[in-house]
Amino acid sequence: xxxxAVNYELIxxxxxxxxxxxxxRWILSAMKRHGQGLVTLLWRILGNEEDVCDAxxxxxxxxxxxxxxxxxxxxxxxxxxxxxxxxxxMLKYRAAEKKRLSTAIVNRGGAISPxxxxxxxxxQETLRCHIAQLPEHLRNVIMLRDLGELSYAQTGRILGISxxxxxxxxxxxxxxxxxxxxxxxxxxx
Amino acid sequence: MTSINKxxxxxxxxxNGNSNKCRRITDWLYKAIINRxxxxxGWIQNHIANCPRCxxxxxxxxxxxxxxxxxxxxxxxxxxxxxxxxxxxxxLKHSLREAPKAEKLRAxxxxxxxxxxxxxxxxxxxxxxxxxxxLLLMKIGIFSSMDTFQTxxxxxxxxxxxxxxxxxxxxxxxxx
Numbered sequence: 001x002x003x004x005a006v007n008y009e010l011i012x013x014x015x016x017x018x019x020x021x022x023x024x025r026w027i028l029s030a031m032k033r034h035g036q037g038l039v040t041l042l043w044r045i046l047g048n049e050e051d052v053c054d055a056x057x058x059x060x061x062x063x064x065x066x067x068x069x070x071x072x073x074x075x076x077x078x079x080x081x082x083x084x085x086x087x088x089x090m091l092k093y094r095a096a097e098k099k100r101l102s103t104a105i106v107n108r109g110g111a112i113s114p115x116x117x118x119x120x121x122x123x124q125e126t127l128r129c130h131i132a133q134l135p136e137h138l139r140n141v142i143m144l145r146d147l148g149e150l151s152y153a154q155t156g157r158i159l160g161i162s163x164x165x166x167x168x169x170x171x172x173x174x175x176x177x178x179x180x181x182x183x184x185x186x187x188x189x
Numbered sequence: 190m191t192s193i194n195k196x197x198x199x200x201x202x203x204x205n206g207n208s209n210k211c212r213r214i215t216d217w218l219y220k221a222i223i224n225r226x227x228x229x230x231g232w233i234q235n236h237i238a239n240c241p242r243c244x245x246x247x248x249x250x251x252x253x254x255x256x257x258x259x260x261x262x263x264x265x266x267x268x269x270x271x272x273x274x275x276x277x278x279x280x281l282k283h284s285l286r287e288a289p290k291a292e293k294l295r296a297x298x299x300x301x302x303x304x305x306x307x308x309x310x311x312x313x314x315x316x317x318x319x320x321x322x323x324l325l326l327m328k329i330g331i332f333s334s335m336d337t338f339q340t341x342x343x344x345x346x347x348x349x350x351x352x353x354x355x356x357x358x359x360x361x362x363x364x365x
Contacts, residue, residue, distance in 0.1 A: 024281075024282070024284070024285055025285070025288065025290070027281065027285060028278075028285060028288060028290045028291055028294060029290075031274060031277065031278075031294055032290070032293075032294060032297070035270055035273070035274060035294070035297070036270055036299050036300070039265075039269055039270045039273050039299075040265075043263075043265045043269065044260050044261060044263075047260070047263065049265060049266060049269055049272070052265070052269060052273060053269075053272055053273045053276045053277075054276075056273040056274075056276065056277050057273070057276045057277045057279075057280055059277075060277040060280075060281070061277070061280050061281075064281055064282075120259045123252065123255060123256040123259055124256055124259050124260050124263070126256065127253065127256035127257065127260065128260075146257050146261075147257075147260065147261070149261075174250060174253055174254075175250070177253045178246065178249035178250040178252070178253050179249065181249050181252050181253060181256075182245060182246075182248075182249040
């Protein structure tokens with residue numbers, strides 16, 4: 001009798017684990033479908049390959065544990081939002097660390113030369129720091145639209161706003177970034 | 190704005206009409222604003238050249254756009270997607286890690302999008318399409334001209350016969 005019960009349990013266990021496996025396959029499908037876009041977005045936000053891999057891993061780990069391992073309704077929206085939030089956190093942390101550790105170096109480079117001002121790497125890093133400081137609604141739009149190269153309609157859909165609102169937010173974000181870039185130049189002068 | 194009628198169909202029609210009108214007005218306003226305030230407008234150019242504040246703003250916006258372009262044009266290593274996939278799959282549960290799809294993802298390299306792939310053929314495709322259109326138009330034109338020519342010729346011969354042998358006989362000849 002006991003032996004039979006064990007056998008039934010085994011029979012019962014097998015299909016259950018099979019369905020769980022099957023139900024989680026969508027993670028791999030999502031990785032295949034959106035992986036490339038996600039890596040591009042993370043690379044543009046972070047500019048560091050190690051950080052990109054970490055943020056990517058963290059995104060899919062969160063996806064796998066979403067609400068008791070359920071599938072989100074809009075996977076693309078979920079993935080892109082989680083990825084950009086993770087990347088921004090990393091960027092903020094990195095900026096704070098850099099500021100803390102290299103105050104002396106920054107002070108030494110106080111007199112900024114015109115060639116340094118147009119230096120591509122300097123510009124990129126400055127812009128990344130400023131993007132991380134933008135208000136969330138503006139930052140999300142500039143990340144998805146400019147760095148993720150999604151259309152305004154797609155950006156709006158992911159963020160739950162209209163395409164026109166996304167356009168307005170993007171315009172405001174660029175204005176704010178421009179002001180900050182200008183301020184920094186003046187401070188350094 | 191919407192006229193309230195008992196007939197639902199009429200209300201819908203008037204709503205559609207209003208929305209079309211609104212869209213047309215919006216388009217028209219947008220075009221008017223663009224024409225007036227376009228960046229290439231002479232008075233804007235003159236103002237920017239003489240106003241230090243606007244000058245500075247323009248420089249700063251330009252710098253933001255330059256930095257965005259620099260970020261976008263910075264390439265990453267070709268195997269980054271492969272490495273990211275491998276790292277991410279490594280933390281998923283065992284059954285997913287062992288799936289055949291996971292193996293493919295671990296070896297995945299970035300592929301250009303279909304639009305980018307077809308981009309290089311876009312110019313030649315447009316040329317071929319233009320040639321086909323021209324040929325079609327020519328063909329249509331030639332056949333329609335030939336038809337006209339035939340009808341006109343037939344009429345002329347009919348008139349000649351009518352003049353020479355009489356209308357009755359001409360009708361008899363051309364009706365058969």
